[in-house]
Amino acid sequence: MIPDLIEIVTLSLKVSGIALLFSALVGIPVGAVMGLKRFPGRRLIMVLLYTGMGFPPVVIGLLVYLLLSNSGPLRNLDLAFIPSLFTPGAMILAQAVISFPLVAGFTMAAVMGVNPELHTQIRALGASDRQTAWTILSEARLGVIVAIVAGFGSIISEVGAVMLVGGNIEHQTRVLTTAVVLETRKGNFDLAIALGAVLMSLTFIANLVMLRLQGRDTE
Amino acid sequence: MDEVIFRLRNLKKEYENRCVLHVDSLDIFSGEIFAIVGPSGAGKSTILRLMNFLEPPSEGKIIYHMHDFSAQHDIPIALRRRVTTVFQTSLLLNRSVWANIQFGLKIRSSQDSSQKIEDVLQRVGLSEFSQRRARTLSGGEAQRVALARAMVIQPEILLLDEPTTNLDPYNVSLIEDTVKELNNKNKTTIIIVTHNIFQAQRLAKRVALMLNGELVEVAEVQEFFQNPKDSRTEAFIRGEMVY
Numbered sequence: 045m046i047p048d049l050i051e052i053v054t055l056s057l058k059v060s061g062i063a064l065l066f067s068a069l070v071g072i073p074v075g076a077v078m079g080l081k082r083f084p085g086r087r088l089i090m091v092l093l094y095t096g097m098g099f100p101p102v103v104i105g106l107l108v109y110l111l112l113s114n115s116g117p118l119r120n121l122d123l124a125f126i127p128s129l130f131t132p133g134a135m136i137l138a139q140a141v142i143s144f145p146l147v148a149g150f151t152m153a154a155v156m157g158v159n160p161e162l163h164t165q166i167r168a169l170g171a172s173d174r175q176t177a178w179t180i181l182s183e184a185r186l187g188v189i190v191a192i193v194a195g196f197g198s199i200i201s202e203v204g205a206v207m208l209v210g211g212n213i214e215h216q217t218r219v220l221t222t223a224v225v226l227e228t229r230k231g232n233f234d235l236a237i238a239l240g241a242v243l244m245s246l247t248f249i250a251n252l253v254m255l256r257l258q259g260r261d262t263e
Numbered sequence: 264m265d266e267v268i269f270r271l272r273n274l275k276k277e278y279e280n281r282c283v284l285h286v287d288s289l290d291i292f293s294g295e296i297f298a299i300v301g302p303s304g305a306g307k308s309t310i311l312r313l314m315n316f317l318e319p320p321s322e323g324k325i326i327y328h329m330h331d332f333s334a335q336h337d338i339p340i341a342l343r344r345r346v347t348t349v350f351q352t353s354l355l356l357n358r359s360v361w362a363n364i365q366f367g368l369k370i371r372s373s374q375d376s377s378q379k380i381e382d383v384l385q386r387v388g389l390s391e392f393s394q395r396r397a398r399t400l401s402g403g404e405a406q407r408v409a410l411a412r413a414m415v416i417q418p419e420i421l422l423l424d425e426p427t428t429n430l431d432p433y434n435v436s437l438i439e440d441t442v443k444e445l446n447n448k449n450k451t452t453i454i455i456v457t458h459n460i461f462q463a464q465r466l467a468k469r470v471a472l473m474l475n476g477e478l479v480e481v482a483e484v485q486e487f488f489q490n491p492k493d494s495r496t497e498a499f500i501r502g503e504m505v506y
Contacts, residue, residue, distance in 0.1 A: 159354055161350075161352075161354055162354045162356075164312075164317055164350075165348075165350055165353065165354050166366075167317055168315050168317060168347055168348040168350070169347055169366060169367045169370070169412065169413070170340070170343060170344035170347065170367060170370060170371065170416065171370050172340055172370070179356070179366075182356075183356060183357055
């Protein structure tokens with residue numbers, strides 16, 4: 045029982061952690077550019093990001109399922125880095141897609157929230173365009189951390205997409221949320237509640253770590 | 264007279280097809296304190312933004328160290344870094360006072376910054392505030408930090424945009440003394456924009472009156488205040504409304 049639980053917790057953290065890393069690596073720069081620059085099509089991208097923030101995860105799971113299925117377009121490409129269905133790789137892909145708009149959208153809002161006059165004053169001190177962008181992003185760090193927290197929260201507790209693309213296979217793709225669903229269906233409520241408590245504790249600890257990262261800004 | 268450091272030629276700035284600045288010709292000399300006075304909305308801040316290369320002119324150019332700054336030509340960043348501004352409302356980074364002052368040195372990858380920072384902190388009377396969060400400072404203290412972060416990079420030209428508006432007499436006096444000392448000791452060229460004619464009189468060697476985006480009169484400080492050539496200058500000195 046305990047080794048199984050450790051395996052499930054480890055896989056949950058691994059899948060959500062890697063997915064969050066990917067979405068942060070892409071989402072933070074995208075959000076920063078969206079917040080800092082004005083260019084044609086920006087409003088359309090903003091609308092798409094905001095839509096993505098409220099998109100049902102299970103629909104994203106369905107889309108990833110169709111993309112990765114044997115007759116799907118990605119499978120036909122036959123590229124090594126494209127994961128197969130019912131693997132942790134497929135779950136990571138689905139979760140990265142779910143959290144990306146949240147990370148990018150919240151980062152964009154945080155950057156846009158920095159006083160535009162500060163851009164001018166930073167440039168007046170001799171900062172290059174890149175240094176100005178970096179400094180603004182650093183000023184918006186509180187919002188960027190919120191973006192990461194929101195992204196993590198959306199995927200660690202997500203069940204529909206991982207169930208679809210992962211299949212909840214024992215010792216392979218079973219994560220905390222899918223295990224809770226399974227144990228509830230089996231009538232093992234004690235175990236389901238225990239798993240749920242572990243999930244909530246993990247989310248709490250993750251948020252505590254993020255709050256610590258925010259440092260004195262939150263005091 | 265010293266050498267000319269800034270040459271403004273047929274400089275125009277338009278926003279949404281409305282001309283807010285039109286200066287035919289103006290020379291700024293190295294090591295002088297030059298004041299631009301005028302009512303609000305006269306274009307004083309706009310001219311400073313152009314002089315700090317923060318936005319390009321719509322027409323004309325600024326010549327600085329034989330480089331043109333115009334709608335077509337940007338200025339090399341190394342030259343841009345020799346000029347900085349203290350704004351009317353200074354926005355500080357959400358960091359310590361020390362980190363705010365260090366910022367300009369950091370982006371220039373400047374070594375041995377500690378002594379420089381301590382020196383400027385002492386000059387603006389904020390040595391004890393170095394570890395304070397910048398956003399917990401009062402308006403006067405924040406403005407002194409802004410002056411310190413500008414001074415620490417040892418600019419060739421320091422632009423001051425109404426730097427003492429809304430400050431108490433103590434902070435006004437401290438900032439003015441620091442500016443004078445900077446000009447005397449370091450020979451920093453200072454261009455100050457103010458609507459306070461007494462401040463211009465106290466600090467500047469030459470004064471210009473700006474109205475509706477144009478320079479009405481440029482003269483030595485004594486000449487400007489005692490023997491103005493233009494009737495609008497005369498009226499402005501008397502404290503009358505001029506347009």
